[in-house]
Amino acid sequence: MKCLTQDQLIAYTEDRLSAVNTQKLESHLDHCTFCQKQLEQWVDFMEETADASWENYLSEDLDRKIIGALSLHPVRVLNRVTTIPNTSIWKKRSITFMKRMTFAAAALTVVVSSGMLISPTFASYVNAAFTSEPIDKKADPAASVNHPILKKHIDPGIQQAAQNGFAKNVQASATDQGITFTIEEVMADPLRISMVASLTDQNGKPLDIFWQNMFDSTDQDPIFTIKDKQGNILQPARPIDSGKEETAHNPNEDWDSIRNADGFLFLNRELRSYFDDLTKIPDELVVEFDVKKMGEKKGSWKLSVPVDMRKAKNATKTYDINKSFTTPQGLKLDVKQVTFAPSAVEVIIDRSNTEGNAKKDYSYELIDDKGAILGAWDSKNMLGRASKQNNVINRLKWRNTLQMSNGDRDYHYFQPIDQSNPITFKLGSVYTEEAAAFRAVLDLARLEKDTIIEEDQGDLFTFKKFVKDPNRVVDVPGFEDGVYSFKPDGTPIKLKGYHLAFKGELGENTAPMSMVSYYWSVTDENGKKYDDIQYYIDRTDYQNGRATFEGSLFVQNIEPLPKQLIITASKRMVEHRHVDWEIPILPEK
DSSP states (O other): OOOOOHHHHHHHHTTOSOHHHHHHHHHHHHHOHHHHHHHHHHHHHHHHTTTSOHHHHTSTTHHHHHHHHSOSSOGGGOOOOOSOOOOHHHHHHHHHHHHHHHHHHHHHHHHHHHHHHHOHHHHHHHHHHTSSSOOOTTOOTTOOTTSOGGGGOSSHHHHHHHHTTOEEEEEEEEEETTEEEEEEEEEEOSSEEEEEEEEEOTTSOBOOOHHHHTTOTTOOSOSEEEEETTOOBOOOOOOTTSOSOGGGOOTTTTSEEEEOTTSEEEEEEESGGGOSSGGGOOSEEEEEEEEEEETTEEEEEEEEEEEEOHHHHHHOEEEEEEEEEEOTTSEEEEEEEEEEOSSOEEEEEEEEESSOSOOEEEEEEEEOTTOOEEEEEOOTTBOGGGOOOBSBOOSOSSOSEEEETTEEEEEEEESOOOOSSOEEEEEEEEEEEEEEEEEEEEEHHHHTTOOEEEEETTEEEEEEEOOOOTTOOOOOTTOOSSOEEEOTTSOEEEOOEEEEEEEEEOOTTBOOBOOHHHHOEEEETTOOEEOOEEEEEEEEEEETTEEEEEEEEEEESOOSOOSEEEEEEEEEEEEEOOOOOEEEEEOOO
16 A cells, blocks of 8 residues: 555544545554654644634745655655554554544645635645655745744743754754755754754755665664763653553654755754763763665765753753642552743653552643643543643653552653643543443344344443445555555555454543553454454544544454354453542642
8 A cells, every 4th residue: 555645634634534434544653664754754743733713734944844844755745654663652552543633634634725815835835745746845945044943842831942042053964975964953942852854965956865775673783872972872761651662663753844935954862861861961962863865865964062051051940840749549649840941841750559550541621820821731542632731842762650669650741831820730530540441242143134232330232234335435445345464565464364343332430541452352252362463443433521533443363253242341440530639730820
């Protein structure tokens, strides 16, 4: 299967694909890191701007913001990375992805249509994006070399830091094989770093090859190395929820990249994982680049970029909070520290269980003295619209949890928050894993002509025979209906098994999380357990505090077909709302 077309992407974001075609696209996404980045960059951008008014969407620089989130090359000629990386992170995220994309698709339609009407620059870009020629790098007449390039970054925090004078002009370059690799600018504070790179041929024409090569999952050689001034190599800590074994970790994938229409590449990553204590950050860092391949050309492009941290360190304020609370559910939270840096705000919270080892999670808000929400954190497992997250930095790839001797330490990141007013930490919900007794006995002969409904503690599940959606808009060319996996070269393999559709309507106290793949166990009437199961969540909704979702499961290696499939779950996630605990983060001055 080729990389995503515009029609496939829009249909996917609008939940208009059948479950089969959704599976085909997600199977492609499993092994294509390039398409994953295209999709995630758009989702992240729309999530971060979701609270803006339509007037802001149709602002003067709208065209540049959207162009900055897209690829330099036409959609139809984008190359696919053909090797298969570890897919556990993508699998987890794809479950909750669909609902988050609903808003993005609606906004995409309005924004693109309106943008083409009010902006000739944007109209030319959109038209060019689906032709066979690269984008004209001079399409944006408003671009100015007199202002930092980082001011055009789509991330509000990096924009703000650049506007406040934390971007430095670098102009470090290396040339080999007729290709010049240049680092134009850098912005760094104790929490993250952003660099502007350009790649040109011998005639000065922008190229778009490094971006795709740097994330090749077969490349275990680090392109980026961060050192102190004395030349000591710094090593980042790995979060416990990274989803990958250390030996399989691609050292380059912690860097995020965004391409803009002017031919610049924004390279970003967090810095916090390098330092357990912000006071240990040196006054100067050095970022070294060692690139051995640009497109199909092998060579050597080595750069050393000094990063002066003094100004940003002086502007960064850390407040020790050290306030703890144990909820009635046995979750102990210790708000350790809050840091305000030029480009971001960091909240550090230690958590542990005082009662048993059952899974627990939580949400909270940062509010001002008038009750306005300045930022909000919620569990990563929440179904799209049910998530309370607000003003969160979505692009940071290291932002979650480190294991401690007596529990876990959570790192949460928000876009910059004004420190001039009092700020309060307000605990929201607590989520606990509790016992369930769900059991659905599915007679496969009966499912051929009828539905089966089962209930447990207010959760209602409806099972039926899987059929393709007759109203599906997009089919994947060259595919028959079915479930597929993919070889490393992208060749599809049609899988054999049993496909079953279901709908879940969660009870009022059930946490609106998609946990079926974690908790469901499938056996037949003789007790044989089936472990090779794929779960697909096609549609989700959240209204009046209750979540619904629809999807299907595909059981492989099931022949000969049993008479019954029995689905059981012994656990579920419960939400405890409005847990009463507030503490001042910044008291009134």
